Amino acid sequence: MIENNTINYSETIVIGAGAAGLFCAAHIGKAGKQVTLFDNGKKIGRKILMAGGGFCNFTNLDVRPSHYLSQNPHFVKSALARFTQWDFISLVCEYGIAYHEKGESGQLFCDNSAQDIVDLLAQECAKGKVNIQLRQQIDRVEQVENDTKVRFKIHANGQVWACQNLVIATGGLSMPALGATPFGYKISEQFGLNVIAPRASLVPFTYRETDKIYTALSGVSLDVNVSAGKTHFRGDMLFTHRGLSGPTILQISNYWQANDSVEIDLLPSENLAEILAEWKKQSPNQQLKNALAQVLPKRLVDLWLEHNLLKFGHKSLAQLSNVEIVELVQFVHHWQFQPNGTEGYRTAEVTMGGVDTREISSKTMESQQHSGLYFIGEVLDVTGWLGGYNFQWAWSSAYACATAIGQNAD
């Protein structure tokens, strides 16, 4: 594309009109600074609209640094402390947005629609007079040496934009259909910053060939306790036609390493050995399969029988030997499930890994090597648990960056 010779100037350019970019640009603008926000899409906040099943789980009542994974676990502390979940909740209240907690999980969702959060961010941007430039294809970013006012030039849509501060808020690789690109990682590499290898996370597992029998259970869900190493989560697991999903599986995917197994307790609310002993006393002639179907989904028990996995399912409880009971307890409470892999970026909620936070100031989100270059949100090597933590990171990191830029002397 032929470039227009005119150079546009904006003191700060934020790239990525997602959660972090919108919030950051709004705060920079509200601090009285000139700011332009670029995005490759035709709409702002596309991922927010999809989030939380369309109701956007925008934060959690209980946010702690331990809810985040990073090669540098202390990195999140400062930003999370300076813009907390309560600060975002106050803003939501200020806009009169109705919200609710899901059960007692601490997860906060909009009552009406995720559009409420996008509208809030749009209005905040309007208050900050943010110049929003959509459908921008950025060809390259150039660093300008020895000039404190113009440190970067952005070449986009045949135009050149110059800026003093450049904020990268382009997120991770999950959901390419919603505009995800590796732009942020490429910029890091261009500027010599390390990138922790990205991978899909908060993502369903897929079946190995031998586990494909479970496709027959598609739609069945049950309460489980799933562990990877020392980490475990309790909650719903869903059998799908591709593998295992549901909140507990998404949570553990943050901790799962390729080729490892996860251990699944299919009956976490009971001690199978104890209830078997009880049942044996009460109804010794009952068949094991019928007894198990009282506490586990019948379709699961039937599938085990059909494929000979529950070897003594037809025996009566009285006929079960102690060795068989030990085997059964192992089978139900300690299922070793080895995923073939994950569903990948197509369905992943987040990208694990990203720009190495050891090269970024935890107070300002600025690169320690390059003045004026900032990274915020999911593009960084910070991954939250499922439950509103990833949006909270977007708000907190955006606020830290915007505060620093807002306080810069003109």
Ligand SMILES: Cc1cc2nc3c(=O)[nH]c(=O)nc-3n(C[C@H](O)[C@H](O)[C@H](O)COP(=O)(O)OP(=O)(O)OC[C@H]3O[C@@H](n4cnc5c(N)ncnc54)[C@H](O)[C@@H]3O)c2cc1C
């Ligand atoms: C289906 C789904 C549901 C989710 N639900 C929740 C939830 O309920 N709660 C929660 O906390 N988290 C949720 N998440 C995670 C959360 O959406 C992200 O962690 C969060 O959006 C990250 O914010 P971000 O601003 O860093 O990146 P994004 O929101 O991904 O924004 C990045 C922006 O940059 C733009 N961009 C990318 N490349 C370029 C480029 N080359 N040029 C210009 N623009 C570019 C993109 O179009 C996008 O607008 C969900 C994720 C998904 C996929």
